[in-house]
Amino acid sequence: MTSEELVFDFERVRVHGIGVYEGTGLDVRAVVAGLSRDVRDGFRLDEVPWGRxxxxxxSGEDVLIHLSRMRCADAAAARDARSSLGNSVCHQGTTGSVAPLTVPFLLRIAEDQAAHERVNALVLVAAVACRNHWGNGSRAALLRVADPDDEVTFDGSGYPQNWSVRAGRDAIxxxxxxxxALLDDLDPGVREAAxxxxxxxxxxxxxxxxxxxxxxxxxxxxRLRAGLVLAIAQLAREHRHEDAAGFTRACWSDPARPPEVRVAAALGWLCLVDDSAPEDLRAVLDELVTPELGRLMAEVPWLRQVxxxxxxxxxxxxxxxxxxxPRPTFPGTWGKPGRFVGWGKPGRFADDPLV
Known part of the structure; x- marks a missing residue:
């Protein structure tokens, strides 16, 4: 495919199917896979085909400007750049095709101890790499990462979001x-987002x-313990780790475990298996789900999206x-229409007393 042909044409997709672009320079999965370690580590933004x-x-041509400004010494400027970037690439639950190309660089911003937007860089990576299921806390949706391959969804330009989300996950x-490495960071917000x-x-x-x-x-x-249980369960659900059901069951059935761990594990177990909820699990939830625990777990990212x-x-x-x-969905993680705010209110992690 020549450079002149590297323009996505939805009409061509309508006639020939999305497979016409698979493996080409317009397949963002292939482009992400082709980003060398030198380009990623060196933050060589000018070598990434944003405008494609x-x-x-x-056009995604302006993305490199936002990424560059996220690294600046001025905290307000870095915050504004992150907000503009997030608002563009993850807009009202839609993942733009340029979004996965930001992931390697957002990860490197997050590991830079001098950067101002470390937490929110990770929040944006998680948003890019996980299809948003607004307000849906069902067993089928709470830990679902992406749409099934046979359920192709498209962004506003007609580009398949399945490819964009997969490319983001591949970049991770x-x-x-x-x-x-960031799981051991001193900042609990960084650990949670990682x-x-x-x-x-x-x-x-x-x-x-x-x-x-x-x-x-x-x-x-x-709160982070609860989130880690759900992270383990989500990864296991996607990759079919059979031992995870045993891990989560052992956690929710162990009276020595903290309440937030037992309840998170109960949720994880329900998402990992098709079995009906046993009476002992219901008893655990009846005993442990209190207003106090609800307030603590309301900020766990998976529950905040509900x-x-x-x-x-x-x-x-x-x-x-x-x-x-069935339950209607709503933009529970995006705040005002068109404004990316991560998992909750603007500045959530900066203001949240995690320590």
Whole structure:
């Protein structure tokens, strides 16, 4: 395919099918796979074909400007750049085709101790690499990373979001060493967001799972412990790790475990198996789900996406899981229309008293 032909044509897709672009320079999965370690480590943004792909407002050519400004010494400028970038590439639940190309560079911003937007860089990576299931806390959706391959969805330009999400997940797998190292970061917000990023990885699953388990064994923050359980379960669900159902069951059935761990493990177990909820699990939930625990777990990222407004994420998730009636979805993680705010309110991690 010549450079003149490197323009995505939805009409061509309509006639010939999306497979016409598979493996070409317009397949973002192939482009992400072709980014060398030197380009990624060297932050060589000018060697990435941004303009070949798009976001909510058109060509992705401006993405490198936002990424560059996210590294600047001025905190306000870095924050504005991150907001503009997120608003463009992950817009109202839609992942733009240029979005996965940002992942290697956002990960490197996150590992830079001098960067101002470390947490939110990881939040954006997690958003790129996980299809958003707004407000859906059901057993089928809470830990679902992406749409099935046979359910192709498209962004505003007609580009298949399945490819974009997969490319984002592949980019995480290629640089998994970065978020794995960040699981031990001094900033609890970084640790929490790193776990969410790793849970969406498309590869190196056993290595990632081992790192999440290791962090879980030493993590002292209650909310982060709950999140790690769900991260382990999500990764296992995607990669069919049969031992995860046993791990989560052992956690929720162990009275010596903290309440947030037992409840998170119960949710994870329900998402990993098709069995009906046993009476002993229901008894655990009846005993441990209190208003206090609901407030603590409302900020766990998986539950925040179910309800980021009223803080009822845990209650709604349990209702969705035990009530088979379909539930409408709503933009629970995006705030005002068109404005990317990560998993909750703007500045959530900066203001949240995690320590």
């Amino acid at each position: 792909f798009s976001h909510a407002y058109g 797998a290629a640089d998994a060493h970065i978020p794995i 776990a969410c990023v790793l849970a969406a990885s498309s590869g190196r699953a056993w290595e990632v799972s081992a790192a999440l388990h290791e962090r879980f064994r030493v993590e002292g923050h209650p 309800d980021s407004h009223s803080g009822a994420g845990l209650t709604l998730t349990l209702k969705h899981m035990f009530d088979p009636a």
